[in-house]
Amino acid sequence: MPGQSRVxxxxxxxxxxLFLRKGYDETTVDEIAEAAGVAxxxxxxxxRTKEDVVFPDHDDCLKRVEQSLADADPTQPPLAAVAVATHLVLAMYTDDPDASVQRYELTRHVTALRDRELIATSQYQRVFTSYLNRRSGGQPHTRLPDEVAAAAVVAAHNHVLRQxxxxxGKDDVHAELDRALAAVDASLGPWLAGRPSSEPTTDDQVVVVIMRRGTPMWRVVQEVETAAAG
Structure with a gap:
């Protein structure tokens, strides 16, 4: 590990x-520096702050996410490009599972840290929304599906990460994220492409059959099958 990264x-x-042992509010910057053996x-x-030291480097990760989306193949489905970028965010946690689990325990109990995490999450969502909107041509009518899709991707990532x-911090969480993002794509991909996910296909038919009250069920089924075949 390079020197700066090690520090x-x-x-x-x-x-x-120190936060886990003494408490977040009770720990000072001087104590943190002393424990780490630095000035x-x-x-x-x-x-910049005591809050910053708890979290992985979201600023650096956000830059990598933006670069990944900027370099994405323009012929690639938009959600596929976003999925690649989402794995970069997840990797920031999986690269050091023990530290990530400890941070999670802290954020569950310290309001200031939970708020900071929410701010970081919103930044990724804005970047995803911006990318999807660029891919959709930046039209006002595409803004809603773009925002919904970006929010769904972030929600899927956060759900998988928290679990x-x-x-x-065990098992292959990247594989689990792939499954979650595939579900998002199946649900929202058609909408992003400009076709409602509920758009009828040639297999979707509406059959209306008028029968007398009390008609046996076998007869109802027979009449429906006959009408559908016609």
């Missing part, structure tokens, strides 16, 4: 351990 890692590990000024070279964290 950030050590500061985060020290902070999380106070070194802490502020890497993090993985509750389970202790």
């Amino acid at each position: 950030r890692h050590d500061l985060t590990a020290a902070a999380v351990e 106070r000024r070194t802490f502020f070279r890497h993090f 993985w964290l509750r389970d202790g």
Whole structure:
């Protein structure tokens, strides 16, 4: 691990351990720096606030997500490109499962940290929405499906991530995310393509059969089958 990354890692590990042991509000920046074996000024070279040290580097990840979408094949389905970018976000957690599980425990109990996580989530959603809207031509009437799809992708990612964290950071969560995103695509892909998901196909038929009250069920079924065949 490069020197700068190692320092950030050590500061985060020290902070999380102190927050869990002493409490978030009771822990100071000086204590975090001391536990990590660095000076106070070194802490502020890497993090702006005590909140920042808890989270993975969302700013850097957001840049990677934006670059991934900018480099995406324009012939690739939009949701497929977003799925690739979503895995980049998930990898930020899976690269260090133990630290991610500890952070999750903290965010469950510290309101300020939960709020910070929500802000980060909204940033990814805005980037996904912007990309989908560009792919749809930036028309006002496409804004709603683009926003709904971006929100669904983020919701699927967050659901899968939270379950993985509750389970202790085990198993292949990327495979689970693929399954969740496939469900989103099956539901919203047609809408994004400009066709309602409930659009009738040649197999969808409406059959109206008028029968006398009390007609036996076998006869009703027979008449429906005959009408459908015609």
